[in-house]
Amino acid sequence: MSYFHPPYASWGWPEYQAALIACVQFRVHSGPDISELERQLSQLLGGSQVFAVNSGRTALRIGLEVMGKLRPQCKEVIVPSYICPAVVNAVKSAGLKPVPAEIGTDLNLQLNSARQLIGSNTLGIIVAHMYGCPADIVEFEKLTREAGIFLVDDAAQAVGEFANGQMLGTFGDFGILSFAQSKCMVTGESGAGGALVCQNQEMLMTLINQLQALKPAQSRGRAFAAFVWNYLFTSHTRLATYYWQRICRPSHREIKQEGIANLDAKIALCQLKSLKRRREERIRILDSYAKYLQSVGYAICMPQYELGRYLARAMVLLPHGVDLDRCRRDLQLKSIETRGGYPVFSDENFVSSSAKEVAGRLLELPASSTMSNMDVALVCDRLMEVLQGNNAFMAPRL
Ligand SMILES: *Cc1c(COP(=O)(O)O)cnc(C)c1O
DSSP states (O other), rough: OOOOOOOOOOOOOOHHHHHHHHHHOOSSSSHHHHHHHHHHHHTTTOOOOEEEOOHHHHHHHHHHHHHHHHSSOEEEEEESSOHHHHHHHHHHHHTTTEEEOOOOSSSBOHHHHHHOOOTTTTTEEEEEEEGOOOOSSHHOOOOOOHTTOOOEEEETTTTOOOOOOOTOSSSEEEEEEEEEESSSSSSSTSSOOEEEEOOOOOHHHHHHHHHHOOOOOSSHHHHHHIIIIIIIIIHHHHHHHHHHHHSSSSOOOOOOOOBOOHHHHHHHHHHTTTTHHHHHHHHHHHHHEEEEHHHHSSOOOOTOOOOOOOOOSSSEEEOOTTOOHHHHHHHHHHTTTOEEEOOBBBOOOOOOHHHHHHHHEEEEEEEEEETHHEEEEEEHHHHHHHHHHHTOOOOOOO
């Protein structure tokens, strides 16, 4: 039986070849590919200043620290209540206070909710483009300019996408990109790459000093091997993965603040080259899911879907009352690996009703570039079987 899993990375021979060359030439840690990557990313992003680092969170934390120094009296950063926990942690480790705000039906930060939270302690807003779906970043740029606060354009999941004809990651004061697993460009697991995109001239000098002090990431050869084994060969290595992970993974998953390694930059260059093709493949699969799910006649929706829109992940919103964990277990028994959504981020003053509404019902379906339309239909059929077995209340579409 075929085994389907969420897309971790879409790699071909060029990525493996690049890794091999980096090893043979002893250019795993440092080498010329780092500055070449920065140059090509800058070109993609319309000439912005780009600094490659080892992860999105390193970029975010350093950017936030520099922002914080410019307005030391302001400590609050508004973030979406539905967000990758790494963002919340980066805000905290920069010595700042994350303040959650509501999300809209597209799972992105809601403009009005963020506006209401702006106060005299607000340093800035982090806007993320959830699963690649562009947020209302143009409006956020206006809002933050008027309020005199910073804007961070978190394009970790949306490299190469744009809003209003402008590349995501280039709005506001600074942006971040990530090359971790399941993003648009993948060089390995979290810690294998990311970038900071700077627009704010006031931040630039301090940023350059901080970034130049970073050492290139260490142990990248081993991390590369672990990634290939645990993620890319997962259909073959599932049983053996557990033991490998115990041997190969550091016990704590804290990511150090480091520069990008040359090995990862070299792989990133291959991923940049295939970005457009992989984008088109993803759109085909998303369209196929949307068509098929609509034809089944049940109320399962893809909240961010729009015909022809790229999304980094194929997320579906299951009907109310579904036991998500059970559903995922049942799908696993049918050789379909899935993922849930992020946990809701709330604080003592605010629990987001919008994020709570959806977080427990979001399910990520497999969407590897090798999947045919028949495979998509198969995954959907199995999902229906599982939901029916789950006694879920499957309201027919009106
Ligand atoms: C993945 C992600 C990050 C962090 O990127 P890493 O490279 O894993 O550190 C930040 N923001 C968002 C929205 C992300 O999805």
